[in-house]
Amino acid sequence: MQQLSQERMPIYEALERFKQMRVVPFDVPGHKHGKGNPELTRFLGEQCVSVDVNSMKPLDNLIHPVSVIKDAEELAAEAFGAAHAFFMVGGTTSAVQGMVLSVSKKGDKIILPRNVHRSVINALVLCGAEPVYVNPEVDTRLGISLGMSLAQVEQAIRENPDAVAILVNNPTYYGICSDLCGIVKLAHAHGIKVLADEAHGTHFYFGKDLPVSAMAAGADMAAVSMHKSGGSLTQSSILLTGPAMNAGYVRQIINLTQTTSGSYLLLSSLDISRRNLALRGEAVFAQVAALAQYARNEINAIGDYDAFSKELINGDSVFDFDVTKLSVHTLDIGLAGVEVYDLLRDEYDIQIEFGDIGNILAYVSLGDSRQNVERLVSALSEVRRLYRQDKAGMLTQEYISPQVVTTPQHAFYAEKESLPLEKTEGRVCSEFVMCYPPGIPVLAPGERITRDILDYIAYAKEKGCSMTGPEDLEIKHLNVLKGV
Structure with missing residues (x-):
């Protein structure tokens, strides 16, 4: 051999x-x-x-x-x-x-x-x-x-x-x-x-x-x-x-x-x-990093967008930054990230990785070209020109600290009941609710449902986030623990 x-x-x-x-x-x-x-x-x-x-x-x-x-x-x-x-x-x-x-x-x-x-x-x-x-x-x-x-x-x-x-x-x-x-x-x-x-x-x-x-x-x-x-x-x-x-x-x-x-x-x-x-990774990812940096420079030159990078490093909670990630903050053009995500796909035939409440992520990797990046930059410039609006009243907070009541396993398998979403405040959730991607739960089994969480879910649905997790695919009802 x-x-x-x-x-x-x-x-x-x-x-x-x-x-x-x-x-x-x-x-x-x-x-x-x-x-x-x-x-x-x-x-x-x-x-x-x-x-x-x-x-x-x-x-x-x-x-x-x-x-x-x-x-x-x-x-x-x-x-x-x-x-x-x-x-x-x-x-x-x-x-x-x-x-x-x-x-x-x-x-x-x-x-x-x-x-x-x-x-x-x-x-x-x-x-x-x-x-x-x-x-x-x-x-x-x-x-x-x-x-x-x-x-x-x-x-x-x-x-x-x-x-x-x-x-x-x-x-x-x-x-x-x-x-x-x-x-x-x-x-x-x-x-x-x-x-x-x-x-x-x-x-x-x-x-x-x-x-x-x-x-x-x-x-x-x-x-x-x-x-x-x-x-x-x-x-x-x-x-x-x-x-x-x-x-x-x-x-x-x-x-x-x-x-x-x-x-x-x-x-x-x-x-x-x-x-x-x-065999080729070092050269490939040097090109990827350079392409992502080129895109960041071009997007930031448009105005109002913030394609953020290493300037966030603070030596602790942001110890380092992956420069291949093309993350762009969109709220200053008055659009949620998911709205920009939808516009890029529906109007410009550009599929990015995801959009959330305030940001988009365009995944730059070894299969990308400068020509494709320029098309993305051009589309973002046009989105700003055609769809820019006042950002007043837009939700900015992406993360809500959970109130953990019991373990995910106990909550998932416990006796439960289904309630209309608006009637679940104060109850303990027994299933997941998340925007996908990225698939990070807004609610996980065993966590208390608060008014902030319900407002966030309603806002995310209104803006067009793809909400997944619950038994009820329309997310009008949630399963909660009985008697808790």
Whole structure:
């Protein structure tokens, strides 16, 4: 066998060998290399459906890798500077849940910011761990949550010395980074594991002059969305672990929820993308950072928009900033971010990542060009010229501190009743409400419903935010705990 190097793509190479074997398939999937579903084959192409195959000895098995998947994961671990890497085909949601479930069980405490992705709180519903929230500081002008303050983390540890882990969003959707090295040092001094939701930080491992990566900072686990800034297919992700984690146990945890039928389309895309980043990542992300900076300069020259960046750094709650994130504050043109988001899509055929109450995020990555950025800048200039209005009366606050009454697991499974939204004030919610993207809950199970939250939900709906989470898809009713 050839020696492993970052030039290699073990899964891709195995699939190429498999195609040359002209195997007659009497296994699943039932489309049999596309022959049984001609419409699908025409749509996706024969090249694609011919490698949508089942696990078999020559191709290894994701739940117990011993050959080509094992090799590909070892190459990924080396590329990311981790002790182990696990390929995930259930998205970074699955990787985040794998982290939380690997370090905690019912009754354990986890310190985390409240502005986490719903996947974190979903994991708490599954395992019964208790969240200890460090409420993030908020930039009131931009209406965005900042990172975790080191002093707040220290206070949380002092008040909860029995906590088993700290989870950090790094970076946030907007590009805000916490003092990850400081948090790791503090946590490890108290015997506490550090988990990083690094969904938006794949490029930290390969670019120069970018914020520190979780593995370089000494974190114990990190969930990395290769499909976001790393170029792999949607739903493919990597879970990284440091040397202090028991890799065999982590694999067992992953196998509790991850499919036994791992998609070779997703797995090969991880393999191919890892090679691309390992060989060319530094140059690629230098170009991405330069393109994002060019866009920021051009957008700020329009007037009224604020494409913010490193000027936010304060050495604590904004310890660093991810310059590849093109986050733009829109309230000074009198439009909510989601209204700009809708205008860009409906009037200019430009699909950005998301818009919230006061900001938009245009995701700039390795597939972008200067021409596309110029089209975005031109459209934003025209939006300002045609749709600018008085910003009086616009909501600015994006984050509302929760009133936690009980654990997410207890609230999710407790006896509940459905009430009209306006009649839920003061009650304890038993489900999620969030704008998606970014998927950060406005309400999570176990939290008290306040007037501020109800006003926020009404305002977000009015402005056109995509609200998700509750059983009632129209969000006219909410499930609340009975008698609480």
